[in-house]
Amino acid sequence: MTFPVVGMVGGGQLARMTHEAGIPLGIKFKLLSDTPQDSAAQVVSDVVIGDYRDLDTLRAFARGCDVITFDHEHVPTEHLRALEADGIPVRPGPDALVHAQDKGVMRAKLDEIGAPSPRHRIVADPADAAAFAEEVGGFPVILKTVRGGYDGKGVWFVRTPEDAEAPFKAGVPVLAEEKVDFVRELAANVVRSPHGQAVAYPVVESIQVDGVCDTVIAPAPNLSEELAGEAQSLALRIAAELGVTGHLAVELFETRDGRILVNELAMRPHNSGHWTQDGAVTSQFANHVRAVLDLPLGDPRPRARWTVMANVLGGDYPDMYAAYLHCMAHDPQLKIHMYGKDVKPGRKVGHVNTYGDDLDDVLERARHAAGYLRGTITA
Numbered sequence: 332m333t334f335p336v337v338g339m340v341g342g343g344q345l346a347r348m349t350h351e352a353g354i355p356l357g358i359k360f361k362l363l364s365d366t367p368q369d370s371a372a373q374v375v376s377d378v379v380i381g382d383y384r385d386l387d388t389l390r391a392f393a394r395g396c397d398v399i400t401f402d403h404e405h406v407p408t409e410h411l412r413a414l415e416a417d418g419i420p421v422r423p424g425p426d427a428l429v430h431a432q433d434k435g436v437m438r439a440k441l442d443e444i445g446a447p448s449p450r451h452r453i454v455a456d457p458a459d460a461a462a463f464a465e466e467v468g469g470f471p472v473i474l475k476t477v478r479g480g481y482d483g484k485g486v487w488f489v490r491t492p493e494d495a496e497a498p499f500k501a502g503v504p505v506l507a508e509e510k511v512d513f514v515r516e517l518a519a520n521v522v523r524s525p526h527g528q529a530v531a532y533p534v535v536e537s538i539q540v541d542g543v544c545d546t547v548i549a550p551a552p553n554l555s556e557e558l559a560g561e562a563q564s565l566a567l568r569i570a571a572e573l574g575v576t577g578h579l580a581v582e583l584f585e586t587r588d589g590r591i592l593v594n595e596l597a598m599r600p601h602n603s604g605h606w607t608q609d610g611a612v613t614s615q616f617a618n619h620v621r622a623v624l625d626l627p628l629g630d631p632r633p634r635a636r637w638t639v640m641a642n643v644l645g646g647d648y649p650d651m652y653a654a655y656l657h658c659m660a661h662d663p664q665l666k667i668h669m670y671g672k673d674v675k676p677g678r679k680v681g682h683v684n685t686y687g688d689d690l691d692d693v694l695e696r697a698r699h700a701a702g703y704l705r706g707t708i709t710a
Contacts (some may be wrong), residue, residue: 336361338396342369344670345402345600350375352616363392370670386410393419400577400623401599404431408477422576422623423598429600430573434506435477444572449507457495460507467509474498475506511592513584517551518603519566522578522628524620529570530631533561536602544602547640549610552690562591578619584664601612609666609684615624635686637693641701643681645674648706658700665700
């Protein structure tokens with residue numbers, strides 16, 4: 332029996348965990364990684380070291396792969412079109428992925444399909460950014476480079492015209508957005524197959540600290556069934572309208588007046604879906620593998636009343652393994668997922684999942700474990 336080979340471009344933790352999800356199915360993985368030390372390169376047996384921005388490298392890597400997918404959105408769109416022209420399935424394809432690569436393209440498409448978004452437009456210079464601020468009621472506004480941003484990078488909270496100068500130094504178009512008056516951030520995660528089957532996970536609350544995801548609560552507490560259903564339906568509609576194959580994360584604002592607005596899109600497994608590894612019948616990673624291979628999708632329903640994911644960030648305590656003794660003894664149900672990364676202050680090096688029937692208890696356990704591993708909690 333011949334099992335397919337999935338080619339994964341990008342060697343980060345998302346590739347590492349997607350590979351893990353394919354192991355029980357006997358799916359073979361081939362990895363294009365920047366360095367042998369990358370998170371996924373440490374565990375995948377077939378690794379090519381090379382530059383994903385080089386078309387010849389991509390073409391050589393794709394030979395022998397049945398499908399190509401990604402753990403980031405940074406492969407040049409024209410290179411993906413070239414791979415498709417060579418007859419190689421690319422999932423998600425370039426026509427879909429460009430909406431996660433370019434925020435300007437994303438906003439234009441969301442406007443076209445009537446998806447609710449913050450007020451926005453491309454601005455030419457700091458003076459134009461100031462004019463946009465007047466259009467939406469004044470500063471502050473948000474400025475974003477249309478390509479290349481992640482985890483708060485490439486995003487500026489602008490309070491004055493003078494603050495607006497920095498985004499334009501990157502030499503790429505800048506998107507201006509109104510500062511949304513929101514009560515919290517949500518995420519709707521869905522998975523879609525080439526033949527159109529799609530599943531939706533429970534809508535989660537995503538808690539950010541300094542522009543980086545800190546904690547995810549599944550399902551989002553105190554979210555009405557009506558608004559949760561609206562968010563899931565919106566994510567499924569976006570996936571269908573954009574022709575997404577694989578996992579799609581739709582990051583959302585819940586506004587103070589009871590609306591949801593689309594903040595960002597990610598077409599790959601996503602931090603807001605890491606809870607599914609231990610909290611859902613079928614994880615986002617397993618369903619992404621199924622989707623890119625056009626296999627029937629798995630059940631996205633939660634296993635427990637509440638699941639909480641807390642990111643483990645690097646701090647001043649590099650020996651995280653030494654903390655396992657305490658964490659595992661303190662909470663035998665705790666699930667720890669480490670990425671094989673060197674510990675650096677503020678760097679995502681892992682996450683923990685906890686679950687149960689009491690949200691306060693589940694939250695405390697997740698935050699205690701993440702804090703102890705980082706070294707900010709010592710007892």
